[in-house]
Amino acid sequence: MPAAYADALLRIWRTEEPPGLRLVGQVDITNQVAFMGQLLALDGAPTHLTVDLREVSFVSFAALHVLVTFAVLLDPDRRLVVHTKSPAPAQMLRVCGWDRPAVPITLLEEIDDD
Amino acid sequence: MTDPRAPARPGFHRPAHHLLLYGGDPQFLAAALPFAREGLAAGEPVFIATTARNARLLQRHLGRQARQVDFAPPDWHRTPPQSLLAYHDRAHTAVGPSRVLGETPWLGLTSAEAREWSRFEALLTLALAATGAWHLCPYDTRTLPASILKTAHLTHPGLTSGVTHRPNPAHLDPEDFSAACDSVPLPEPSAGAAEFRFDGLDQLAAMRAFTRREARAAGLPRSAVENLLICVDEAAANALRHGGGTGRCRIWTTPTDLLCEVTDTHGTLNSALAGYLPPATAPLDGRGLWIIRQLSDAADMRSSDDGTIIRIRMRRMPPPEGPRLGEQPLPEEVAGLGGEAETLGEIGLDGAPPRGHGGEGR
The missing domain is CATH 3.40.50.300 (P-loop containing nucleotide triphosphate hydrolases)
Structure with missing residues (x-):
């Protein structure tokens, strides 16, 4: 399947099962608007949405903010499920107070040892 | 706020x-x-x-x-x-x-x-x-x-x-006290500091790659490298957005720490409280400096007419045992803090606080 978005740093694919996005590369200030666009294009999916960041080597603070903004806009009964191999997103969510129930993000971490 | x-x-x-x-x-x-x-x-x-x-x-x-x-x-x-x-x-x-x-x-x-x-x-x-x-x-x-x-x-x-x-x-007014803390000069970067100059958002990925290489070479654990990348990315984005469009990232090490400094040529930071206070729950702007302070082991942020400095410190190893306070000779004199001058000098607050009062100029 061709990528729904591609630039020098980042490629984004739509996924069907589970519905959501798979990202490969780096998400930063140069492509965070495109990332938001791809998230908004998922609108209408009937269930929880999944964003797979396991093949992403860098997620900027602003890009994480994009995820939070999108999650807060979801219908009340839906959640954003985020897969990551980095401990950094959880840390950023915590220090910004975005780990509270008001932000419907479920973070699934697969952290490798150093 | x-x-x-x-x-x-x-x-x-x-x-x-x-x-x-x-x-x-x-x-x-x-x-x-x-x-x-x-x-x-x-x-x-x-x-x-x-x-x-x-x-x-x-x-x-x-x-x-x-x-x-x-x-x-x-x-x-x-x-x-x-x-x-x-x-x-x-x-x-x-x-x-x-x-x-x-x-x-x-x-x-x-x-x-x-x-x-x-x-x-x-x-x-x-x-x-x-x-x-x-x-x-x-x-x-x-x-x-x-x-x-x-x-x-x-x-x-x-x-x-x-x-x-x-x-x-x-x-003392907390903002004045914080400003006095920032009047202590930062030590000069090491002469052998590695340097990366940038003048556009499209160079941030290369700057992060530079930072990752230096941090790995300094032996930082993976989680510290990731935190440093987020901090330096925020600091550089800040320099490009508010600091005149160009910046410089320098990295050097001490026996215990890695220091990563992003400088620009415009002094736009209000540093006395910058990034210190927990952001309110609703507004989402202005959290970049907060993130840098939370994810680093220490961060100095200074702004003057010459530009802004954000110096991020990551620990390479646990701090040495035993009391070190008072090890360094420190200036005795402080201007502008009245009878407490000697006190502030001893812990290195050897400058005058600003005359302005808390709450102005932000």
């Missing part, structure tokens, strides 16, 4: 951040025990983060009541910004009034670290504003240097002795 007024505890007419000087167990207990007992009797959450010895002392004297008290784990105090957040979150989680006995771990700190913990004490007053939290901060006069004890008088709006609580006439 947190309300920058000194907090008055609900039902009280005094700021709720008090200094307790103690020279022995009786003096400590004479204040700490009634502080905890009165809180418990009023149904308030009581949290105690003190030395292992003082915790044991309180547990023994509180008897069965000790079970109602929440004692902090040994690693409760991490970096000053992280501790500021932890206390802020506790205060906001409590539904009504709450009490905290919080004893900062001063021993073994360098002068620069002690300065940041003093700043923490000053800014805690702001972070607790509009909460019902009442903090009592014990300082052991037997073990702490005179400079730390004297500076504590500048950072606490109230004084406690036994069951007596009164306003502290020596208290």
Whole structure:
């Protein structure tokens, strides 16, 4: 399947099962608007949405903010499920107070040892 | 932004951040025990983060009541910004009034670290504003240097002795105190610092790759490398957005730390409070500096007409054992802080605070 978005740093694919996005590369200030666009294009999916960041080597603070903004806009009964191999997103969510129930993000971490 | 007024505890007419000087167990207990007992009797959450010895002392004297008290784990105090957040979150989680006995771990700190913990004490007053939290901060006069004890008088709006609580006439405006902390010159970067210059957003990925290489070479653990990348990315984005469109990233190491500094040519940072206070829940702007302070082991942020400096420090290894405070010779004189000049000089606050008052110019 061709990528729904591609630039020098980042490629984004739509996924069907589970519905959501798979990202490969780096998400930063140069492509965070495109990332938001791809998230908004998922609108209408009937269930929880999944964003797979396991093949992403860098997620900027602003890009994480994009995820939070999108999650807060979801219908009340839906959640954003985020897969990551980095401990950094959880840390950023915590220090910004975005780990509270008001932000419907479920973070699934697969952290490798150093 | 947190309300920058000194907090008055609900039902009280005094700021709720008090200094307790103690020279022995009786003096400590004479204040700490009634502080905890009165809180418990009023149904308030009581949290105690003190030395292992003082915790044991309180547990023994509180008897069965000790079970109602929440004692902090040994690693409760991490970096000053992280501790500021932890206390802020506790205060906001409590539904009504709450009490905290919080004893900062001063021993073994360098002068620069002690300065940041003093700043923490000053800014805690702001972070607790509009909460019902009442903090009592014990300082052991037997073990702490005179400079730390004297500076504590500048950072606490109230004084406690036994069951007596009164306003502290020596208290300085927290923003002025923080600005004075920033008047201490930063040490020059190492002559062998690696350098990366950037002038556009499309160069941030290459700057991160540069940073990753240097951090790996310095032996930083993976989690610290990731945190550093987020910090340096925020600092560089800040330089490009607000700093005139060009910037420079320099990285060097000391035996214990990696330092990563992003500079630009426009001084646009209001540094006295920049990134220190927990962001309010709703607004989402201006959190980049906050993230840098939370994810790093320390960060210095300075702004002048010449430009802005954001210097991020990541620890390469645990700090050496034993007291280091007072190791470095420090300037004796401070201009503009009146009778407390000598005190500030000893912990390195060797400059004048700005004449402006808190709350202006932001």
